[in-house]
Amino acid sequence: xxxxxxxxxSNEFNLVIALLIGIGFGFILEQAGFSSTKKLVGxxxxxxxxxxxxxxTAGVTGMIGVLLLAHVDLLDLDAIYVNxxxxxxxxxxxxxxxxxxxxxxxCPGTSICAAAVGKIDAMAxxxxxxxxxxxxxxxxxxxEEIYLAENRGAVRFDEFLGISPELFAFLITxxxxxxxxxxxxxxxxxxxxxxxxxxxxxxxYLIIGGIPFLVIAVLTFTPSRQEYIQxxxxxxxxxxxxxxxxISADKLAxxxxxxxxxxxxxxxxxxxxxxxxxxxxxxxxxxxxxxxRRWNEYFTHEHSVNVFYADxxxxxxxxxxxxxxxxxxxxxxxxxxxxxxxxxxxxxxxxSPDALKNEIKTYNFRTRTAADxxxxxxxxxKFSLPVKKEIRKIQGGCS
Amino acid sequence: MKPKAxxxxxxxxxxxxxxxxxxxxxxxxxLGASGAVKSAVVWVVQSVAPEHYADTQFYNEYDExxxxxxxxxxxxxxxxxxxxxxxxSGVISNRAALKLEKGPRVTNRVRIVAAIIGGALxxxxxxxxRGCTSGSALSGMAVMSLGGLLTMAAIFGAAYxxxxxxxxxxxx
Numbered sequence: 242x243x244x245x246x247x248x249x250x251s252n253e254f255n256l257v258i259a260l261l262i263g264i265g266f267g268f269i270l271e272q273a274g275f276s277s278t279k280k281l282v283g284x285x286x287x288x289x290x291x292x293x294x295x296x297x298t299a300g301v302t303g304m305i306g307v308l309l310l311a312h313v314d315l316l317d318l319d320a321i322y323v324n325x326x327x328x329x330x331x332x333x334x335x336x337x338x339x340x341x342x343x344x345x346x347x348c349p350g351t352s353i354c355a356a357a358v359g360k361i362d363a364m365a366x367x368x369x370x371x372x373x374x375x376x377x378x379x380x381x382x383x384x385e386e387i388y389l390a391e392n393r394g395a396v397r398f399d400e401f402l403g404i405s406p407e408l409f410a411f412l413i414t415x416x417x418x419x420x421x422x423x424x425x426x427x428x429x430x431x432x433x434x435x436x437x438x439x440x441x442x443x444x445x446y447l448i449i450g451g452i453p454f455l456v457i458a459v460l461t462f463t464p465s466r467q468e469y470i471q472x473x474x475x476x477x478x479x480x481x482x483x484x485x486x487x488i489s490a491d492k493l494a495x496x497x498x499x500x501x502x503x504x505x506x507x508x509x510x511x512x513x514x515x516x517x518x519x520x521x522x523x524x525x526x527x528x529x530x531x532x533x534r535r536w537n538e539y540f541t542h543e544h545s546v547n548v549f550y551a552d553x554x555x556x557x558x559x560x561x562x563x564x565x566x567x568x569x570x571x572x573x574x575x576x577x578x579x580x581x582x583x584x585x586x587x588x589x590x591x592x593s594p595d596a597l598k599n600e601i602k603t604y605n606f607r608t609r610t611a612a613d614x615x616x617x618x619x620x621x622x623k624f625s626l627p628v629k630k631e632i633r634k635i636q637g638g639c640s
Numbered sequence: 641m642k643p644k645a646x647x648x649x650x651x652x653x654x655x656x657x658x659x660x661x662x663x664x665x666x667x668x669x670x671l672g673a674s675g676a677v678k679s680a681v682v683w684v685v686q687s688v689a690p691e692h693y694a695d696t697q698f699y700n701e702y703d704e705x706x707x708x709x710x711x712x713x714x715x716x717x718x719x720x721x722x723x724x725x726x727x728x729s730g731v732i733s734n735r736a737a738l739k740l741e742k743g744p745r746v747t748n749r750v751r752i753v754a755a756i757i758g759g760a761l762x763x764x765x766x767x768x769x770r771g772c773t774s775g776s777a778l779s780g781m782a783v784m785s786l787g788g789l790l791t792m793a794a795i796f797g798a799a800y801x802x803x804x805x806x807x808x809x810x811x812x
Contacts, residue, residue, distance in 0.1 A: 244668030258666055259714045263721020265659045266671055270722070271729035273652035278741045280646075282810050285803035294649035295656060296778065302657020303782030307664060315665070322669040324771060324780045326787030331776075334769020335794020338762050343799040344806055345758015346741075348773040349766060350673035350722065352759065357723045358730030361740040362755045367677075369759020374674070374681045376760070377767035381698035388768060397784040409784060421650075449650070636705075637669025637779065638771045 242534045243316040244635060267354050276355035278346035278362055285343050287431045290424035297417040304410050305456050314466035317534055322637030328391035345369060407461040414453050421450075467532055470566045477562055478555075485561055488548055490577040490585050491603075494610045497522055501617060504546045505539055509560040510579070520550065520582055521618035528560045531567065541568035550575035550582070586611040644733040660782055667714065670779020674766035676719035682710040715775075743810040754809055769794075 246255045273295045274280040283289025310316035342348055347355060347366045355363030381388070399409035428434075438446070464472060488496075496504055506523040508515045515525035526536050528551075539545055547570050551557040557574045564572045577585065586607050592600045646652075663671055682702055686693045693699045706713060730736035742751035766772035769791045771780070777795060780788010 243665040245665070246667045250666065255667060255714060256712070256717045259717035260721040260724075262659060262663050262666075262671070263718035263723075264725035264728070265721075266656070266718065267722030267725025267727075268729045269647075269652055269656045269659060269725075271726040271735070272647040272733070273649060273656070274646035276726060276730065276735065279743075279810075282803075285799055286807065286811060291646070291649045295653040296773075298650050298653025299656035299660060300778055300781035302654050303660040303664065303670075303778075304784060306657065306661035307782055310661075310665060320668055321664055321783060323783045324776055324785040324788040326785065326790070327770065328787075328790070330768045330770065331787045331791045332794045334765045334767070335776075335791040336798040337765030338769060338772060338791075339765075339795040339798025339800075340802050341758045341761030341763075341765055342773075342795060343758075343802050344809070345755045345762060346810075347755070347758070348673070348762060349677055350671075350772065350774040353673060353676075353719055353722050354726040357726035358736045359738040361738060362742065362751050365752045365755035366759035366762075369756035369761075370674070370677050370763030370766075371681055371759075372756070373760035373763025373765070374677050374767055375685075375763075377764050378678070378681060378685070378698050378702075379696075381696075384768065393786065396786045398786045398789050399784055401786045406784060413781070635668035637667075638672065638675070638775045 242314065242537070243310065244320055246635070247633065266350075267357065270351060270354040271358060275351040276358045276360060276363070278355065278360070281348075281351060282343060282346050287427050290428050293424055294421060297420060301410075301414050301417050301453060304413065305453055305460075308406055308410055308460055309456060312460050312463075312465045320633070320635060322635045323395040323397055324638045325395045326393040327389065328393060330388050330390070333387065341373075405461075407457055410460075411454070411457050414457065418450055470532070470563065473566055474559065474562050478559070485558060486571075486573045487576045488573045490575065490582045491606070493548060493575055493582075494586060494607070494614065498610055498613045498617065501621065504548055506548050506550070507539070507560070508551070508579075509549050509556055510551050514552075514579075518579065518583065520579065521614040522621070523550070526560075528556055528563065531560060531563050537568075540564050540570050543569035543571075545570040546573070547571070548573045548575055550577075550579060552580065553578035586614070641734045643735045657782075660779065664779075664782060669714070670775060670782060671718065672715045672771060672775030672779065673719060673722070674763065674772040675713065675715035675775060677763060678767065679710040679713050679716040686710065743808070744812050745808055750809075 246252065246258075250258065270276070274291050275295070280289050280291050284292045307316065307318070307321075311318045338348070345352075345366045347363055349367075349370050352363045352366040352370065356367050377384075397406070399406045402409065493506070497506065501522055506520060508519045508523040508525045509528040509531070510525075511527045511529075512525055515523075515527075519525065526539070530536070531540070539547060547564060549557045549560045549564070549572065551560070561572045561574045564570060575582065589604060589607050589611070592604050660671055663669070682699060685699065702710070710716070727736060740748055740751060742748065746754075762772065766776075769776055770787070771777075771791070773792075773795060776788045777792035779785075781792065
């Protein structure tokens with residue numbers, strides 16, 4: 242699941258990726274014509290709307306792509322960087338940039354791209370941007386107040402409007418499509434071209450332009466992978482079709498003492514209950530957070546063996562069912578509840594002296610195993626606790 | 641040799657969108673440009689005036705958030721890539737040549753001065769707005785950031801607003 246940095250790709254390798262992505266970025270910018278200042282400012286005088294077309298197409302592609310990846314559970318939307326909103330600096334900074342754009346004829350990315358192919362005016366623009374940034378860093382203390390004012394945090398536009406991200410993507414795509422149509426007409430008029438679209442061209446544009454809308458419709462009307470799994474679980478629970486592999490308390494205790502590395506004993510109750518009491522060597526993954534990607538390793542590997550337990554309700558079954566949809570792991574539920582396990586092993590009443598031999602044997606086994614479990618837990622505390630893995634928010638933008 | 645035609649803008653936009661998406665998928669962050677300019681500026685200040693650097697609050701804060709130093713940053717490496725990628729593209733499309741582009745009515749000197757002023761405004765504004773057209777507007781759009789989209793609107797709104805008054809720079 243993305244983002245791949247820093248968990249799958251290291252931060253060192255990330256710099257190599259930065260270089261490769263930069264090469265692609267620069268190549269496309271140049272191919273699109275962004276190395277020419279005349280093409281760029283054409284946007285503001287109506288004779289060339291290339292910038293608008295490239296920019297909006299890229300934004301819409303990226304936006305729909307992000308939603309699509311999140312939909313199939315390949316990208317964790319909560320972990321990616323969303324540019325924070327500082328109202329005044331966003332607007333004021335934007336205005337100053339706009340003035341710079343139409344006076345200088347570039348923006349920073351395009352000026353670097355144009356300088357690379359030998360545009361002297363672009364090199365001057367790069368020099369200017371160095372001066373501009375320098376004046377900001379030197380004058381920071383004077384403008385710090387406005388820089389930090391009206392902080393709204395990393396809020397998304399769809400959240401701000403209170404609509405779904407799919408609807409927002411639809412609106413933006415619609416605006417983009419209209420902008421493409423209108424700008425092409427303006428472009429033709431200003432450049433003195435009368436030709437409209439041929440019928441074949443119009444059909445092509447309609448088909449291609451329909452694709453993003455189709456994708457948004459699919460996103461809106463099909464359940465995401467997470468919703469799908471939840472749905473499957475509800476179905477299975479309603480129809481009670483699923484068979485659970487159960488493990489008895491005695492067998493579990495024996496396994497834990499002898500093979501504690503080969504099984505994961507998972508307490509699926511909430512943290513408060515886990516903290517109050519849990520079976521030795523158990524880790525805590527509340528059933529509601531099982532889909533959290535930091536637990537992936539427990540549920541995706543086929544060689545992972547999980548034993549779920551909870552109180553005397555269906556929570557453990559639910560967790561087991563969920564685990565079945567999450568991956569290939571082998572899953573069991575403990576037949577006994579937490580309390581029953583505790584009573585069997587830790588609150589055990591000694592049998593009377595005239596008890597059956599079998600009862601005495603069981604008593605001896607349980608007391609010995611209980612002591613072993615406690616010793617093991619103590620010895621393995623460091624190993625048995627899950628490694629705390631923080632899902633880090635990634636820094637981006639231009640800070 | 642004659643320069644080759646530019647790519648269809650929608651196709652180029654689609655590819656650019658895919659690059660942006662790959663960036664977000666791999667790194668969790670978007671593209672950028674002005675951040676690399678800042679890295680360069682901070683590095684120059686650090687090298688040229690280390691005492692001033694150590695005395696100034698801004699650079700100290702920068703050090704805290706960038707413990708590996710200004711040049712070991714994602715955007716700086718990305719921008720090195722942009723230089724390489726754009727140069728390759730320029731060479732294969734016969735567009736790489738020393739050239740000064742300007743409106744028909746201005747002299748070379750006016751164009752250079754305007755480019756420096758424009759660059760300075762853009763550089764300053766990009767720091768105030770926490771990112772330029774790439775880092776704030778484009779990447780912000782892909783993740784639907786409120787701030788990013790507002791900045792985008794402000795950039796294009798202001799540029800259109802001023803376009804009429806500076807038309808002599810660009811038009812006949």
